[in-house]
Amino acid sequence: xxxxxxxxxxxxxxIILATQEGLPLSPQPYAVIANQLCCTxxxxxxxxxxxxESGVIRRIGAVPNHYALGYKANGMTVWDVEDERIDELGExxxxxxxxxxxxxxxxxxxxxxxxxxxxxxxxxRTEVEHKARQIEELLGDACHAHEILYSTRILKKTGxxxx
Amino acid sequence: MDELDRAIINHLQxxxxxxxxxxxxxxxxxxxSENDLLVRLEKLLNDKVxxxxxxxxxxxxxxxxxxxxxxxxxxxxxxxxAGIVNAMPExxxxxxxxxxLNMWFVLATETPQGQQEALARIERESGYPVYNMPxxxxxxxxxxxxx
Numbered sequence: 332x333x334x335x336x337x338x339x340x341x342x343x344x345x346i347i348l349a350t351q352e353g354l355p356l357s358p359q360p361y362a363v364i365a366n367q368l369c370c371t372x373x374x375x376x377x378x379x380x381x382x383x384e385s386g387v388i389r390r391i392g393a394v395p396n397h398y399a400l401g402y403k404a405n406g407m408t409v410w411d412v413e414d415e416r417i418d419e420l421g422e423x424x425x426x427x428x429x430x431x432x433x434x435x436x437x438x439x440x441x442x443x444x445x446x447x448x449x450x451x452x453x454x455x456r457t458e459v460e461h462k463a464r465q466i467e468e469l470l471g472d473a474c475h476a477h478e479i480l481y482s483t484r485i486l487k488k489t490g491x492x493x494x
Numbered sequence: 495m496d497e498l499d500r501a502i503i504n505h506l507q508x509x510x511x512x513x514x515x516x517x518x519x520x521x522x523x524x525x526x527s528e529n530d531l532l533v534r535l536e537k538l539l540n541d542k543v544x545x546x547x548x549x550x551x552x553x554x555x556x557x558x559x560x561x562x563x564x565x566x567x568x569x570x571x572x573x574x575x576a577g578i579v580n581a582m583p584e585x586x587x588x589x590x591x592x593x594x595l596n597m598w599f600v601l602a603t604e605t606p607q608g609q610q611e612a613l614a615r616i617e618r619e620s621g622y623p624v625y626n627m628p629x630x631x632x633x634x635x636x637x638x639x640x641x
């Protein structure tokens with residue numbers, strides 16, 4: 332993150348650094364952070380609140396390991412969607428309950444014709460395929476081809492290191 | 495994992511309170527004690543049922559670079575390249591997937607320029623090209639799984 336970012340001042344940045352590994356597991360986590368940073372728990376909470384409002388923080392919560400929860404099939408569904416219709420359709424697919432992430436990304440022709448990515452988690456591949464069919468129906472003739480890329484192994488998973 | 499663990503996981507995927515005793519408040523909603531909740535959370539994290547607990551930052555809004563990157567690696571060279579990619583602190587997640595493009599990772603850098611440097615380093619050290627697929631548009635991001 333750049334030092335000139337007008338959205339964030341020094342204290343915001345210190346709070347981000349102090350919480351990169353997560354929130355302290357202590358009854359008063361914001362006071363623990365405040366002690367490290369020589370400010371008050373009220374200031375820490377106010378900054379977190381304002382970063383939530385501005386979207387710098389998406390949410391405060393737990394990230395489950397989907398394998399451990401029984402979601403063994405993790406399918407990255409990718410779709411070749413007409414450029415003129417992708418925004419409208421992307422919004423609709425993003426609203427499907429089964430889709431956790433939905434993005435438009437660049438194609439790499441001829442190797443990679445897909446420009447819409449929708450992540451679908453299921454307990455098994457049948458469940459993922461069922462959910463992919465819902466997406467296929469929604470896209471209709473605006474979609475020319477699609478694939479489901481299943482993950483076979485987590486090679487690495489850590490939180491994002493921002494600083 | 496028992497019922498309380500599941501309730502904790504389902505309840506804590508977002509909206510953790512900003513107040514003096516947030517764990518105590520959540521514990522009250524779940525009908526357990528603050529200490530129970532803290533002990534359970536610590537165990538879920540240690541057992542890797544949860545990979546993280548805390549604020550989820552939006553990397554681009556922090557001025558950083560974030561991208562999804564794919565590579566096409568021959569199977570007999572896969573472990574070597576996975577080692578190179580995983581060793582980079584900028585790589586947050588890396589998955590093997592069933593496809594000709596068989597390695598997919600998320601690259602998070604402090605600056606957008608840092609992204610180009612990291613990609614160049616991966617190409618140089620691995621000897622294979624990267625397919626950089628930064629998002630053009632985000633339609634939805636909310637990972638919520640029922641435990």
